[in-house]
Every structure is written in structure tokens, then in C-alpha cells.
Amino acid sequence: xxxxxxxxxxxxxxxAMAALLSGCSQGNTIRIGTQTFSEPKILAQMYRxxxxxxxxxxxxxxxxxxxxxxxxxxxxxxxxxxxxxYTGIIFDNYFPFEMTKDRGQxxxxxxxxxxxxxxxxxxxxxxxxxxxxxxxxxxxxxxxxLQKISDVRPKAASMRLGVDTSWLEREGDGYPAFQKxxxxxxxxxxxxxxxxxxxxxxxxKMDIVLAYxxxxxxxxxxxxxxxxxxxxxxxxxxxxxxxxxVLSEHPELNEIIGLLxxxxxxxxxxxxxxxxxxxxxxxxxxxxxxxxxxxLLK
Amino acid sequence: MELFIRYIGENWADLxxxxxxxxxxxxxxxxxxxxxxxxxxxxxxRHRTLGKVILTVAxxxxxxxxxxxxxxLMIVFGLGSTTVVIGLFLxxxxxxxxxxxxxxxxxxxxxLEAGRGVGMSPMQILIxxxxxxxxxxxxxxxxxxxxxxxxxxxxxxxxxGSGLGREIYAGINMDNPARLYAGAIPAALLALLADxxxxxxxxxxxxxx
Amino acid sequence: MSAWLANYAAxxxxxxxxxxxxxxxxxxxxxxxxxxxxxxxxPVGMLLAGNRxxxxxxxxxxxxxxxxxxxxxxxxxxLIPVLGIGRTPAIFALFLxxxxxxxxxTFAGFQAVDPNVIxxxxxxxxxxxxxxxxxxxxxxxxYIMSGLRVTTVYIISWATLATLIGAGGLGQLIFSGMGVNxxxxxxxGALLAVLLALLADxxxxxxxxxxxxRTKSAPAAGTETAG
Numbered sequence: 001x002x003x004x005x006x007x008x009x010x011x012x013x014x015x016a017m018a019a020l021l022s023g024c025s026q027g028n029t030i031r032i033g034t035q036t037f038s039e040p041k042i043l044a045q046m047y048r049x050x051x052x053x054x055x056x057x058x059x060x061x062x063x064x065x066x067x068x069x070x071x072x073x074x075x076x077x078x079x080x081x082x083x084x085x086y087t088g089i090i091f092d093n094y095f096p097f098e099m100t101k102d103r104g105q106x107x108x109x110x111x112x113x114x115x116x117x118x119x120x121x122x123x124x125x126x127x128x129x130x131x132x133x134x135x136x137x138x139x140x141x142x143x144x145x146l147q148k149i150s151d152v153r154p155k156a157a158s159m160r161l162g163v164d165t166s167w168l169e170r171e172g173d174g175y176p177a178f179q180k181x182x183x184x185x186x187x188x189x190x191x192x193x194x195x196x197x198x199x200x201x202x203x204x205k206m207d208i209v210l211a212y213x214x215x216x217x218x219x220x221x222x223x224x225x226x227x228x229x230x231x232x233x234x235x236x237x238x239x240x241x242x243x244x245x246v247l248s249e250h251p252e253l254n255e256i257i258g259l260l261x262x263x264x265x266x267x268x269x270x271x272x273x274x275x276x277x278x279x280x281x282x283x284x285x286x287x288x289x290x291x292x293x294x295x296l297l298k
Numbered sequence: 299m300e301l302f303i304r305y306i307g308e309n310w311a312d313l314x315x316x317x318x319x320x321x322x323x324x325x326x327x328x329x330x331x332x333x334x335x336x337x338x339x340x341x342x343x344r345h346r347t348l349g350k351v352i353l354t355v356a357x358x359x360x361x362x363x364x365x366x367x368x369x370x371l372m373i374v375f376g377l378g379s380t381t382v383v384i385g386l387f388l389x390x391x392x393x394x395x396x397x398x399x400x401x402x403x404x405x406x407x408x409x410l411e412a413g414r415g416v417g418m419s420p421m422q423i424l425i426x427x428x429x430x431x432x433x434x435x436x437x438x439x440x441x442x443x444x445x446x447x448x449x450x451x452x453x454x455x456x457x458x459g460s461g462l463g464r465e466i467y468a469g470i471n472m473d474n475p476a477r478l479y480a481g482a483i484p485a486a487l488l489a490l491l492a493d494x495x496x497x498x499x500x501x502x503x504x505x506x507x
Numbered sequence: 508m509s510a511w512l513a514n515y516a517a518x519x520x521x522x523x524x525x526x527x528x529x530x531x532x533x534x535x536x537x538x539x540x541x542x543x544x545x546x547x548x549x550p551v552g553m554l555l556a557g558n559r560x561x562x563x564x565x566x567x568x569x570x571x572x573x574x575x576x577x578x579x580x581x582x583x584x585x586l587i588p589v590l591g592i593g594r595t596p597a598i599f600a601l602f603l604x605x606x607x608x609x610x611x612x613t614f615a616g617f618q619a620v621d622p623n624v625i626x627x628x629x630x631x632x633x634x635x636x637x638x639x640x641x642x643x644x645x646x647x648x649x650y651i652m653s654g655l656r657v658t659t660v661y662i663i664s665w666a667t668l669a670t671l672i673g674a675g676g677l678g679q680l681i682f683s684g685m686g687v688n689x690x691x692x693x694x695x696g697a698l699l700a701v702l703l704a705l706l707a708d709x710x711x712x713x714x715x716x717x718x719x720x721r722t723k724s725a726p727a728a729g730t731e732t733a734g
Contacts, residue, residue: 033377033458036467036471036472037471037472038472041468060460062377062458063455063464063467063468064455064456064464064467064468064471065377065458066456074376074377074458077376077377079376079377079378079458080377080458193470193471193473194471195470195471195472195473195474196473198473199473276472277472277473280301280305280474280476280477281305281308282305282308282309282312282477284309284312285308285309
């Protein structure tokens with residue numbers, strides 16, 4: 001019996017060695033980090049397939065990083081090398097920026113600022129914007145005549161607001177700034193995983209939620225988004241980003257990243273999101289199918 | 299239910315990979331805990347005061363909420379499975395140390411006397427008498443540590459680690475119960491399997507004398 | 508160093524409302540879960556210790572063991588589609604988790620009572636209820652305390668995950684902090700959770716020792732569980 005256990009221990013040790021060693025070959029692995037919602041995950045899988053198909057590099061996707069902020073910091077620390085980010089993020093004071101809501105200006109600042117302060121290359125957008133959208137049930141909108149965010153003000157104090165896990169904390173484009181601009185304070189705020197807000201508002205667990213505009217569930221659940229009449233939210237064009245260090249080590253990535261730049265419009269993205277969020281499919285399969293369909297993958 | 303079956307059908311290969319990653323992280327953490335924990339347990343059994351210190355420190359580590367510990371480790375070591383393995387190592391320490399300690403100290407003094415009587419050195423007594431007799435206890439420690447580690451490893455993705463937790467989080471984050479179960483059920487089965495297998499091994503070792 | 512401390516102090520006073528709320532929510536969730544767990548598990552443990560039906564004991568303990576072995580996140584996750592999000596589902600999940608340690612320790616405690624003592628009590632005319640409450644329960648108490656201690660620490664730890672389903676608590680500070688990369692928020696949430704767990708372990712450990720000395724029984728071995 002002692003021998004059995006000895007062998008067990010030896011096997012354990014050998015296994016551990018092997019695993020450790022295999023983990024050490026990280027030089028040729030590109031890590032793509034994503035936030036917790038489906039959209040960047042689909043895009044990350046697309047890049048994984050493209051990179052592994054066209055180069056010898058291995059790609060690992062690190063999904064469900066808490067928010068864009070974590071993704072950003074992770075790229076800066078070289079914990080991950082690539083990601084998808086949205087231009088409006090410059091409003092959260094990552095570097096000194098000029099307060100403008102002009103789409104072109106915001107993009108330029110994002111590209112220049114993150115290059116300088118974070119050492120990453122911010123590419124031109126995929127071709128769609130995913131912005132915050134205050135959302136209510138159609139019935140409530142009709143009942144209370146809600147079309148613009150300002151329409152909510154008289155009722156706000158009695159409303160339950162569902163938001164993602166970071167909006168309450170964000171600086172330039174978060175709740176505190178929103179309260180100042182609109183003069184609206186909600187009765188109670190409930191941070192939760194953003195995927196849960198759609199069902200929450202549709203089933204009346206929440207009165208109003210802050211959703212993402214390219215989510216397919218907005219249409220699927222018959223929800224209504226309110227117009228940002230005070231133009232509080234900046235633009236949020238989506239772009240791929242990559243750490244400059246890894247780009248210089250592997251310049252071939254530049255062309256591959258470019259394959260999706262300017263090629264995905266809002267309608268396409270919503271349709272892809274639909275496959276994952278409504279049809280509940282795995283984003284890997286959805287990404288693969290799409291790339292084959294448009295001929296980028298054989 | 300059928301969504302679950304369909305999801306498994308479409309993605310079983312990926313799920314196997316995640317299971318493998320999960321197991322690797324756990325094994326690494328356990329191996330490190332054994333490498334450090336058994337010697338520490340031995341030391342604790344030989345020196346009373348040192349033993350108290352070692353056990354107290356290990357106890358304190360155990361009390362740390364897993365999420366808090368992993369997050370604090372992440373701030374120091376960054377994202378990734380390495381950080382998770384460090385966390386698993388820390389959590390596996392107490393069961394290993396304590397059970398080694400208990401296993402060694404419960405050896406009957408008569409046997410120790412006998413060993414000394416036939417001229418064994420303390421080291422020889424340790425290796426030939428105490429450790430073999432302590433083995434069942436150490437195995438229990440590994441078993442407890444394994445179950446704990448498998449559980450803690452499920453929150454690995456929060457700090458960039460891999461494993462079945464990825465599917466659980468994907469399921470939670472994307473409001474996809476099928477996916478959630480695709481991650482949770484294998485994780486649960488893994489833990490139960492480890493508990494059973496190591497329990498059986500323990501019985502074999504204990505009663506096979 | 509002092510500048511950093513000053514910074515942190517400023518941050519703390521700035522956010523203290525949120526921090527207090529999170530701490531309060533966390534404590535409430537844990538208290539309710541452990542209390543409900545104790546209310547169910549202690550009587551069940553007592554009953555099981557007293558009865559002869561081996562199969563029933565086996566069944567109950569097997570179920571409880573399974574619930575304990577299953578990773579907490581997995582259990583929490585499995586309950587989400589069933590119970591939905593919010594404090595109640597979180598409390599229920601944590602309650603399920605608290606059953607095993609308390610029940611097991613109660614069972615062990617009652618089993619450890621010297622049968623001679625019980626016989627003597629019966630001989631002296633104690634009714635079953637009197638025997639249970641006045642003789643066995645006090646003697647089993649150190650074991651029960653040990654179970655409560657282990658469970659409380661355990662529940663405090665896993666309650667940090669409850670924030671994933673909108674239950675608030677200290678985990679909320681951690682996740683929000685991760686969300687906007689405010690390390691102070693992350694560390695504060697994490698440290699408070701650690702301190703709370705250590706405090707509970709210490710205080711309940713003292714209570715356990717006190718009870719043990721009072722009833723002069725051997726303290727039960729704690730079951731190791733992950734924080």
C-alpha cells in the first residue's frame with residue numbers, strides 16, 4: 001500500500017512538473033482580454049481564429065474581466081495583449097482630455113492618449129457604436145409618455161434603476177456626472193451583471209435600466225430606449241486595441257487586426273449578439289460561423 | 299433542459315479543455331502545498347512553539363475569504379492562472395500541515411521507543427516509522443485540500459485564471475443557464491469524484507496494513 | 508508612505524457611506540443564513556444522533572456532504588435560474604451551505620455524550636425532553652459552538668460572492684473597485700472581508716473555549732473549510 005501511495009505522489013509531482021513546464025512557453029501566446037458581455041467576446045474569438053489561422057501564434061482568450069477598465073490596465077501591465085474598447089472611455093480620466101462629444105475628436109484623443117499614456121495602439125473603429133441606453137418597458141413608456149431621458153425626472157425618485165457593475169463609479173460618464181447634468185436621482189440603484197438588466201426590466205423587477213445599445217435583447221424583449229436629450233453620453237465607437245510591445249514583436253498582427261476594422265456595422269454586431277444572447281450559443285461557434293460566411297476563414 | 303443538452307452537444311470539446319485546465323491548476327496548487335506543507339508539519343510536530351506558530355499562521359490563511367485573497371494576490375502578481383495557483387497553494391496548506399502534524403504526533407510513543415531501541419536515528423524513525431503511520435492522515439489532508447481547491451478554483455476567472463469557472467461566469471454574465479450548468483455541474487462532479495476517490499485511497503492505505 | 512496613508516484616509520472618509528452599507532449588508536446576510544442554518548441543523552443533528560435508523564442518518568449526511576463538497580460558486584450558480592437574483596436567493600444558498608458543518612458537529616456532540624450519564628439521568632427520572640435539554644445539550648454544546656464558528660467564518664467568506672447576484676455586501680466593494688480599477692476600493696472590500704472573518708473566528712473561538720471550559724468536554728476538531 002505504501003508503494004501505491006508513493007507512485008501516486010510521484011505521478012502527482014511529475015504531472016505538476018509537466019504542467020509547470022507547459023505553462024512556461026508563454027512567449028508565443030497572445031492573450032485577448034474581454035469584458036463580461038457577449039460583444040467583445042465574439043470579437044475576441046474572431047481574432048483568435050484569424051491569428052491562429054494565419055500565424056504560428058497561439059491565442060488565449062481571457063474572458064469576463066470585470067470591466068473595460070480592467071482590460072485597459074491588464075494591457076498596460078502586459079497581462080493581456082489585445083482587447084476591444086469603446087472611445088467614450090476617455091471620459092473616465094485615464095489621461096488629461098478635452099471635453100468634447102464630437103465623434104472624430106473623441107476617437108483622435110483616444111488614439112493619441114492611450115498610445116502615449118498606456119502604450120497601446122487604438123485602431124480605427126470596427127464600424128459600430130455601443131452606447132449606454134436608458135431603457136424601459138414599452139408599456140411603461142406609453143403609460144408615462146417617456147421618450148426622452150428628461151421625461152423621467154418627475155418619476156425618478158420612485159424608480160428602481162438597474163445598472164452594470166461599474167456605471168455608478170465611473171467619473172466623466174457615470175452616475176454622479178449624470179445626476180449633475182440631468183438633475184435626476186433615482187429612488188434606488190441596483191448594480192448587477194449587465195446581462196441581467198434586460199430580463200429585470202422586462203419582468204418588472206426593475207423600473208428602468210441602463211442597457212447597452214447593441215444588445216439584441218432590446219428588440220427581443222420589446223424594450224424602448226430613451227433619447228439622450230441633454231447629450232450627456234459621449235460617443236462609444238468600438239475599436240480593437242493592442243499593446244505596442246507585442247505589436248513590435250509580431251508586426252504581422254497589424255494586418256490581421258485590420259481585417260475587421262471598418263467591416264462590422266451595428267446591424268451585423270446586433271445579429272451576432274443575438275446568436276449568443278438570445279439563441280444562447282457559444283461565442284466561439286458564432287465567431288467561426290461568421291468568419292467562414294464572409295470568407296475570412298476557410 | 300434541451301438548451302442544456304444542445305449546448306453540451308455543441309461545446310463538449312471546449313468543456314473538456316476547461317476541465318483539464320481546472321484539474322491542472324488544482325494539482326499544481328496541491329503539489330506545492332504538499333512540498334511545503336509536509337515539511338512544515340514535520341517541523342511543527344518536533345518543536346512545540348514553532349508548531350504553534352506554524353499552525354496559527356496556516357489557520358489565519360484559511361480564514362481568508364477566497365475572493366478577497368485571490369483579489370489581493372492579483373494586485374501583487376497580476377492576472378492569470380499563476381496567481382490562482384498561488385492562492386490554491388495557500389488554501390491547501392492548513393489541511394496538509396495540520397493533518398501531517400496530527401498524523402505524526404499520534405504515533406504511539408511505544409513504537410518510537412521501539413525504533414530507538416533497535417538503534418534507529420531520529421531521521422530513520424521519521425521515515426520508516428512515523429511517516430508511513432501518518433500516511434492515512436496526510437491523505438485525509440490531501441482529500442480535504444483537494445475539495446477546497448476545486449471549489450476555490452471555480453472563482454479563478456475573476457483574476458484571469460482558466461478552468462470550469464469560465465463557463466459558470468459566462469453563464470452568469472450572459473444570462474445563460476445552460477452554460478452555467480455546463481460549468482457548475484462538472485465542477486461539482488469533479489469535487490465529489492475527488493472526495494470519493496481520495497476517500498477510497500485513504501481507506502485502502504489505512505486498512506491495508 | 509504617509510502621503511499614501513493620507514490619500515487612503517481621504518478615500519475612506521469620502522466613501523464611508525458605501526463602505527458601511529456594504530459591511531452592514533454583508534453582516535446581515537451572514538447572520539440570517541447562519542441563524543436559519545442553526546435553527547434547522549441543530550435539531551436535525553440532535554434527532555439524528557438519537558435515532559436508530561442508520562439509513563436515515565446515512566441519507567441525510569450524504570446529502571449534506573454533497574452540498575458541502577460542491578463548490579460554493581457552483582451551488583450559487585445552480586440556484587440562480589431557480590431562485591433569481593437578489594438577497595433572498597443568496598441567503599438561501601448560504602443557508603444550504605451552513606447546514607452540514609452545524610449538523611455534523613451537533614451530531615458528533617450528542618454522540619459524544621457518555622451513555623452512562625444518559626442512563627443515570629433516565630434512572631433519576633428525567634423525561635426525554637429534560638434529558639435532551641438539561642443533560643445532553645449542555646454537554647454537546649462545545650461541539651455545536653465549534654460548528655457554528657466554522658460555519659460563520661465560511662459563510663462570511665462566500666457571501667463575498669453574493670454580489671454576483673445583486674445581493675450587495677463587501678463583495679460589491681471588490682467588484683466595483685475592479686470595475687473602475689480603484690485599487691483602494693478593492694483592497695478595502697477585501698481587507699474588511701478578511702477582518703470580519705478573522706474577528707468572527709476569534710470571538711466565536713473564545714466563546715467556544717469558554718463553553719468548553721464550562722462543560723469540561725473535549726473541544727471538537729474543527730472541520731477545515733475554505734474561506
